[in-house]
Amino acid sequence: xxxxxxxxxxxxxxxxxxxxxxxxxxxxxxxxxxxxxxxxxxxxxxxxxxxxxxxxxxxxxxxxxxxxxxxxxxxxxxxxxxxxxxxxxxxxxxxxxxxxxxxxxxxxxxxxxxxxxxxxxxxxxxxxxxxxxxxxxxxxxxxxxxxxxxxxxxxxxxxxxxxxxxxxxxxxxxxxxxxxxxxxxxxxxxxxxxxxxxxxxxxxxxxxxxxxxxxxxxxxxxxxxxxxxxxxxxxxxxxxxxxxxxxxxxxxxxxxxxxxxxxxxxxxxxxxxxxxxxxxxxxxxxxxxxxxxxxxxxxxxxxxxxxxxxxxxxxxxxxxxxxxxxxxxxxxxxxxxxxxxxxxxxxxxxxxxxxxxxxxxxxxxxxxxxxxxxxxxxxxxxxxxxxxxxxxxxxxxxxxxxxxxxxxxxxxxxxxxxxxxxxxxxxxxxxxxxxxxxxxxxxxxxxxxxxxxxxxx
Amino acid sequence: xxxxxxxxxxxxxxxxxxxxxxxxxxxxxxxxxxxxxxxxxxxxxxxxxxxxxxxxxxxxxxxxxxxxxxxxxxxxxxxxxxxxxxxxxxxxxxxxxxxxxxxxxxxxxxxxxxxxxxxxxxxxxxxxxxxxxxxxxxxxxxxxxxxxxxxxxxxxxxxxxxxxxxxxxxxxxxxxxxxxxxxxxxxxxxxxxxxxxxxxxxxxxxxxxxxxxxxxxxxxxxxxxxxxxxxxxxxxxxxxxxxxxxxxxxxxxxxxxxxxxxxxxxxxxxxxxxxxxxxxxxxxxxxxxxxxxxxxxxxxxxxxxxxxxxxxxxxxxxxxxxxxxxxxxxxxxxxxxxxxxxxxxxxxxxxxxxxxxxxxxxxxxxxxxxxxxxxxxxxxxxxxxxxxxxxxxxxxxxxxxxxxxxxxxxxxxxxxxxxxxxxxxxxxxxxxxxxxxxxxxxxxxxxxxxxxxxxxx
Numbered sequence: 001x002x003x004x005x006x007x008x009x010x011x012x013x014x015x016x017x018x019x020x021x022x023x024x025x026x027x028x029x030x031x032x033x034x035x036x037x038x039x040x041x042x043x044x045x046x047x048x049x050x051x052x053x054x055x056x057x058x059x060x061x062x063x064x065x066x067x068x069x070x071x072x073x074x075x076x077x078x079x080x081x082x083x084x085x086x087x088x089x090x091x092x093x094x095x096x097x098x099x100x101x102x103x104x105x106x107x108x109x110x111x112x113x114x115x116x117x118x119x120x121x122x123x124x125x126x127x128x129x130x131x132x133x134x135x136x137x138x139x140x141x142x143x144x145x146x147x148x149x150x151x152x153x154x155x156x157x158x159x160x161x162x163x164x165x166x167x168x169x170x171x172x173x174x175x176x177x178x179x180x181x182x183x184x185x186x187x188x189x190x191x192x193x194x195x196x197x198x199x200x201x202x203x204x205x206x207x208x209x210x211x212x213x214x215x216x217x218x219x220x221x222x223x224x225x226x227x228x229x230x231x232x233x234x235x236x237x238x239x240x241x242x243x244x245x246x247x248x249x250x251x252x253x254x255x256x257x258x259x260x261x262x263x264x265x266x267x268x269x270x271x272x273x274x275x276x277x278x279x280x281x282x283x284x285x286x287x288x289x290x291x292x293x294x295x296x297x298x299x300x301x302x303x304x305x306x307x308x309x310x311x312x313x314x315x316x317x318x319x320x321x322x323x324x325x326x327x328x329x330x331x332x333x334x335x336x337x338x339x340x341x342x343x344x345x346x347x348x349x350x351x352x353x354x355x356x357x358x359x360x361x362x363x364x365x366x367x368x369x370x371x372x373x374x375x376x377x378x379x380x381x382x383x384x385x386x387x388x389x390x391x392x393x394x395x396x397x398x399x400x401x402x403x404x405x406x407x408x409x410x411x412x413x414x415x416x417x418x419x420x421x422x423x424x425x426x427x428x429x430x431x432x433x434x435x436x437x438x439x440x441x442x443x444x445x446x447x448x449x450x451x452x453x454x455x456x457x
Numbered sequence: 458x459x460x461x462x463x464x465x466x467x468x469x470x471x472x473x474x475x476x477x478x479x480x481x482x483x484x485x486x487x488x489x490x491x492x493x494x495x496x497x498x499x500x501x502x503x504x505x506x507x508x509x510x511x512x513x514x515x516x517x518x519x520x521x522x523x524x525x526x527x528x529x530x531x532x533x534x535x536x537x538x539x540x541x542x543x544x545x546x547x548x549x550x551x552x553x554x555x556x557x558x559x560x561x562x563x564x565x566x567x568x569x570x571x572x573x574x575x576x577x578x579x580x581x582x583x584x585x586x587x588x589x590x591x592x593x594x595x596x597x598x599x600x601x602x603x604x605x606x607x608x609x610x611x612x613x614x615x616x617x618x619x620x621x622x623x624x625x626x627x628x629x630x631x632x633x634x635x636x637x638x639x640x641x642x643x644x645x646x647x648x649x650x651x652x653x654x655x656x657x658x659x660x661x662x663x664x665x666x667x668x669x670x671x672x673x674x675x676x677x678x679x680x681x682x683x684x685x686x687x688x689x690x691x692x693x694x695x696x697x698x699x700x701x702x703x704x705x706x707x708x709x710x711x712x713x714x715x716x717x718x719x720x721x722x723x724x725x726x727x728x729x730x731x732x733x734x735x736x737x738x739x740x741x742x743x744x745x746x747x748x749x750x751x752x753x754x755x756x757x758x759x760x761x762x763x764x765x766x767x768x769x770x771x772x773x774x775x776x777x778x779x780x781x782x783x784x785x786x787x788x789x790x791x792x793x794x795x796x797x798x799x800x801x802x803x804x805x806x807x808x809x810x811x812x813x814x815x816x817x818x819x820x821x822x823x824x825x826x827x828x829x830x831x832x833x834x835x836x837x838x839x840x841x842x843x844x845x846x847x848x849x850x851x852x853x854x855x856x857x858x859x860x861x862x863x864x865x866x867x868x869x870x871x872x873x874x875x876x877x878x879x880x881x882x883x884x885x886x887x888x889x890x891x892x893x894x895x896x897x898x899x900x901x902x903x904x905x906x907x908x909x910x911x912x913x914x
Contacts, residue, residue, distance in 0.1 A: 040673075042690045168657050176694065177653045195652045196634045200625050216497075232719070233499045235712040237633065237694055254711050255692040258718065262689070265722030266804060272729050273800030273888060274793050281805035281818070285825050292797050293829050296863075299793040300833055303786025304840055310782040311845070324781045325767040328788050329760025332897055335792070336731050336756040336890050340749050343730030347723060348738035361738070368742050372750050376757055383761055388768070406753075431730060433793050440789055 010043045017050045024055045029062060041067055045074035053079070057086045069098040072107065078283070081110060089115060093122030101128065102148035102256065105135035135250075143227050144220040146260070147241040147250035153181045154207055156190060161203035167195075178238030181248055182211040189240055189248040191215050217242050220249055227252060228260045229352070268350065272343065272431040274299075295433045302437030306331070306444045313448040316457050322390060323451050326398050327444060333376065333402060334409040334443030335436040341365050341413030342431045349421050350428075358418050362411060369410035373403035393455065401450045405443040412439060467500045474507045481512045486519055498524055502531035510536070514543045526555040529564065535740070538567060546572060550579030558585065559605035559713065562592035592707075600684050601677040603717070604698040604707035610638045611664055613647060618660035624652075635695030638705055639668040646697055646705040648672050674699050677706055684709060685717045686809070725807065729800065729888040731756075752890045759894030763788070763901045770905040773914050779847060780908055783855050784901060790833065790859060791866040791900030792893040798822050798870030799888045806878050807885075815875050819868060826867035830860035854911045858904040865903055866896045 023032045036044055036059070044063075048056040048071065056075075060068045060083055072080055072095055084092060084107075092111070096104040096119065108116050116136070123129040131149040138144025154163050167180065180198065182191040191211040201210050217240045218227050231239055237254045270276070274295035279288055310324065317323060345361065377399035385395040413435055417427035451457075480489045493501055493516070501520075505513040505528065513532075517525045517540055529537055529552055541549060541564075549568070553561040553576065565573050573593070580586040588606040595601025611620045624637065637655065639648040648668040658667050674697045675684050688696055694711045727733070731752035736745055767781065774780060802818065834856035842852040870892055874884035908914075 040691060042692075164656060176651065194633065195656070199621060199652070199656070232712075232715055234497060235499075237711060254694060254715070255689075258689055258711070258715060261715065261718060262722075262808075265719075265726070266808075269722070269726050269729060269804060270800060272726060273796045275797050275800060279801070281801050285821065285828060288801075288825055289828050289832075292825075293832055295797070296790060296793050296829060296833055297836065299789040300786065300836060303783070303789045304837070304845075306785035306789075307782040307841075307845065310785070311779075314778075314782065321771075321778075322768075324784075325764040325771065326760070327781075327784055328763035328767070328897060328901060329757065331785050331788055332756040332760045332763075332792075332890075332894065333753060335789075335893070336753050339730045340732050340752070343727060343732060344736070344738050344745075347726060351719075351723075364742065368745055368749075371742060371746050372753060375746075375750055376753055379754065379757060380761070384764075388761075388764065433789075436792070437789065440785060444785060 010039060010046075012043075012046050012050065017047060020047055020059075021051050021055055024051070024058050032059065032062060036063065041070035042074045045071045049076045049079055053082050053086075057083050060087075061091075065094045066098050069095040069103075073099065073103050076280070076282075077110070080107075084111065089118035090122045092119045093124075096132070097123060097125060097128065100148050100150050101131045101135055101250075102146065104128070104132050105145075108132065109136060109140065138220065141224045142220065143218045143222040143224070143241045143252060144249075146224055146227065146252045146256050147220070148253070149250050151181060151240070151248075151251045152177050152179075153183050153248060154193070156182055156184060156206075156208040156211065158207050159203070160198060160201045160205045160207070160210070163198060163207060164203070167198075176253075178251070178253060179240075181215075181240050181251070182207060183248050187248055188246045189215065189217055189242050192240070215240065218252070219244065224260050225264060228257050228264070231257050232261075264350075268346065268428040268431075271426075271428040272339070272346075274433040298437050299433045302440050305441045309441070309445050309448060313452070316452075318457055320394065320451065320455050320457055322394060323397070323448070326384070327447070329380065329398070330401060330405055330443050330447045331440045334405045334439040337369070337372070337406050337409040338413035338435045338439035339431055341410045342417050342427075342435050345414055345417040346427045346431050349417065358415070361418070362414055365410040365414045366407060369407040370403070373406040376406065377402045397451050397454045400454065401447040404450055405446050408442060408446055409439045412442065467496060467503075469500075469503050469507065474504060477504055477516075478508055478512060481508070481515050489516065489519060493520065498527035499531045502528045506533045506536055510539050510543075514540050517544075518548075522551045523555050526552040526560075530556065530560050533737075533739075534567070537564075541568065546575035547579045549576045550581075553589070554580060554582060554585065557605050557607050558588045558592055558707075559603065561585070561589050562602075565589065566593060566597065595677065598681045599677065600675045600679040600681070600698045600709060601706070603681055603684060603709045603713050604677070605710070606707050608638060608697070608705075608708045609634050609636075610640050610705060611650070613639055613641060613663075613665040613668065615664050616660070617655060617658045617662045617664070617667070620655060620664060621660070624655075633710075635708070635710060636697075638672075638697050638708070639664060640705050644705055645703045646672065646674055646699050649697075672697065675709070676701065681717050682721060685714045685721070688714050689718075721807075725803065725885040725888075728883075728885040729796070729803075731890040755894050756890050759897050762898045766898070766902050766905060770909065773909075775914055777851065777908065777912050777914055779851060780854070780905070783841070784904070786837065786855070787858060787862055787900050787904045788897045791862045791896040794826070794829070794863050794866040795870035795892045795896035796888055798867045799874050799884075799892050802871055802874040803884045803888050806874065815872070818875070819871055822867040822871045823864060826864040827860070830863040833863065834859045850912065854908050857911065858907045861907055862900040862903050865899060869896060869899065 023035065048059060056079065060071065075083070096107060099107065108119055111119060120129060120133060123132065135144070135149070152167055154166070177195050180193040180195060181189055182193055184190050191213045192215040193207065193211045197210060216230065216234055216236060218230060220241050220243050227239065231254060238251050240248055241250045241252060243249055274292065276291050276294065279291040310327065380402055381395045381399040384390040384398055385392060416435060417430040420430055421427045480492065505516060513536065517528065532540070553564060556564065565576055568576060577586060577590060580589065592601070592606070609624055611623070634652050637650040637652060638646055639650055641647050648670045649672040650664065650668045654667060673687065673691055673693060675687060677698050677700050684696065688711060695708050697705055698707045698709060700706055731749065733748050733752065736748040767784065837859055838852045838856040841847040841855055842849060873892060874887040877887055878884045
């Protein structure tokens with residue numbers, strides 16, 4: 001902000017948080033006002049995420065609802081939930097009144113169902129209320145759940161001058177005019193126009209003569225991730241949403257899509273790391289345990305499965321007991337290869353860059369596994385034989401086992417995400433401990449079976 | 458596109474690719490024109506990514522440069538490089554002439570250095586040429602590398618009517634008017650204005666009276682990821698770029714930032730999976746091997762390290778040889794915990810949601826590890842004793858070892874990304890095979906040391 005400081009970005013310092021806490025403690029409302037008014041609402045949200053619940057609620061009740069409604073939107077979800085609990089339905093309705101319809105619907109949908117109705121009935125602006133109610137009916141992960149009702153639309157038979165006049169009216173409710181949507185008399189979307197086109201045009205021209213007939217749009221029931229893909233692919237900053245009859249219902253803006261992309265990436269990343277439920281670093285230990293323990297248990301059961309395989313072969317192994325020392329080598333390699341192969345497929349499926357032909361993909365991974373397998377087997381063979389002094393036949397066994405295990409892990413790692421995707425399950429789940437564990441177990445089994453075959457115990 | 462089809466999105470089918478290939482083979486230029494004109498340039502790029510290099514080059518030479526320049530931007534990077542090789546410097550200059558300055562600079566920067574100069578010297582529009590040269594001087598991963606020169610700016614002493622008149626001139630070169638930037642006589646950024654504000658204002662008002670003084674901006678040397686964070690946090694669709702003197706140099710638009718976010722997320726995901734260099738599913742086996750083999754070798758050396766630990770304890774172990782069976786259990790658990798802990802920190806560092814206080818974070822992971830450790834140790838103790846029939850003292854050893862290993866893995870997993878981040882290394886590298894491998898080795902060592910202590914072999 002230029003006004004605040006010539007050259008630096010907002011920075012959340014311990015001193016600033018302490019100052020705010022102190023001003024709250026001493027109820028210095030005027031100073032608080034003066035201090036916080038300098039900051040963007042997203043910055044105030046960062047400060048409130050750091051102070052305690054009571055302090056945050058104090059600030060929310062202190063500032064005017066135009067600012068606090070935006071602050072609420074930017075707060076950490078857990079903190080928002082706690083603060084909303086301390087507000088009355090009427091107070092929440094006042095906040096919601098200030099928000100765009102999509103944000104308003106998001107806030108309300110986070111409330112318990114009984115409170116939702118109470119808050120809605122307290123919204124005074126009837127049009128705003130009706131629009132929010134409409135939005136609440138859509139599934140959150142669809143275009144309908146993402147869209148807002150704030151848009152500027154014009155009829156094709158209007159003139160440029162008439163348009164500009166009426167847009168002045170509509171635009172008051174719309175923070176940013178992305179596109180002007182052109183509709184026919186039945187409110188069907190037939191094209192678009194930019195504000196720039198309108199300014200550049202002569203004032204007596206008809207909209208019908210200047211509007212752009214080619215317009216991207218999405219159906220209200222389209223999935224959120226699909227909408228994100230379309231907006232990215234076509235570099236759109238806003239996209240209109242229509243129903244099956246092509247009736248214009250709303251618009252989705254890129255800032256909401258950025259959130260969808262970010263959340264999707266975070267979720268995939270966490271799943272690959274064996275963490276579920278989209279937790280954050282500052283969540284409670286209990287929430288973090290719920291998100292992490294189940295995945296660890298999968299690994300534990302895999303480890304116990306591996307133990308029974310080893311026990312089974314152990315007795316027959318006799319003098320080849322040295323094979324047991326290389327179990328971690330086999331396990332680590334199988335796990336790493338499996339994760340690599342599945343990550344490539346998961347990412348490819350997410351951005352449509354992978355050929356949907358499974359056979360082609362499996363063949364490619366097969367060749368890749370042979371290349372990597374021979375390289376790794378050679379390294380392992382030399383080191384085990386010349387450094388560890390393992391008998392030649394055992395080193396060869398380890399080498400052959402490594403190649404086989406790498407091929408197997410690559411194929412399993414490739415197949416599982418495809419399989420999950422076809423079944424409608426998020427394939428990202430496959431990259432986590434799930435794939436590592438199954439590859440651990442199959443890898444160790446393969447290792448001993450090959451050893452048995454070669455060494456004949 | 459409404460024109461093309463009432464209700465469906467573009468879909469890349471094998472039939473469509475075959476049809477395009479056939480039209481190219483028969484040199485049916487008119488039909489090709491008619492067919493491809495229906496599609497968005499991003500869709501044509503998808504088709505050209507599927508056909509061979511010669512066919513793609515044929516289409517690029519066939520269509521007019523206004524379309525093909527946009528197609529080039531959307532092509533897979535490898536394919537673009539190949540096609541550009543087949544074009545003359547003059548032909549590339551013609552494509553570049555059609556592009557916005559930021560896209561033009563991106564394309565040129567991908568060329569070998571000697572060709573860059575040749576292409577630049579072939580650009581006819583002198584202003585465009587100078588702007589592109591300016592942009593090429595900035596580091597690609599900074600605000601300067603992301604920004605374009607296309608923007609609409611007004612002086613504070615202009616009137617609204619004068620502004621609209623001059624904007625009509627400037628706006629011809631600007632595809633989308635995001636914001637109008639207000640500058641003083643020295644071209645210093647002093648505020649902003651939306652097109653909407655201008656339309657709503659009275660035509661004889663002065664800009665100085667209506668412009669918004671609070672404007673977000675970034676310094677031209679700011680890092681790309683930092684710019685992405687700022688634009689996300691403040692929900693911006695464009696941000697002006699200034700130098701140290703506050704002089705307005707250019708603007709960055711959200712579509713470029715969406716690409717930065719996506720690439721960053723992809724890179725982190727791949728690193729966590731042990732894949733380097735940002736490969737894609739359809740890259741060559743050689744490129745994929747280069748990206749994957751080094752990480753696998755880290756795992757191999759870890760496995761061999763584990764083997765020497767096992768061999769060392771093996772001889773002394775005597776009747777407690779059963780301990781070897783549970784090495785995979787220890788290894789899997791250590792690896793999984795380490796990845797979970799590091800992923801949380803890496804993600805927290807990436808979106809600033811993690812407290813930068815290492816001690817606090819380590820303490821939290823420590824308590825979390827104790828909770829998870831006791832749960833897992835209990836499960837393992839019961840199953841090994843009652844299902845596997847392991848002697849009680851061995852089961853207890855395994856349980857205690859698991860708790861210790863989980864704590865150790867959690868602390869290492871938390872510490873390493875913090876450490877890398879402080880040293881200026883991308884902490885995401887820590888979540889991959891790197892952390893799994895070190896935890897494998899330390900985990901197995903801890904396991905045997907604890908066993909030696911309890912069982913006294």
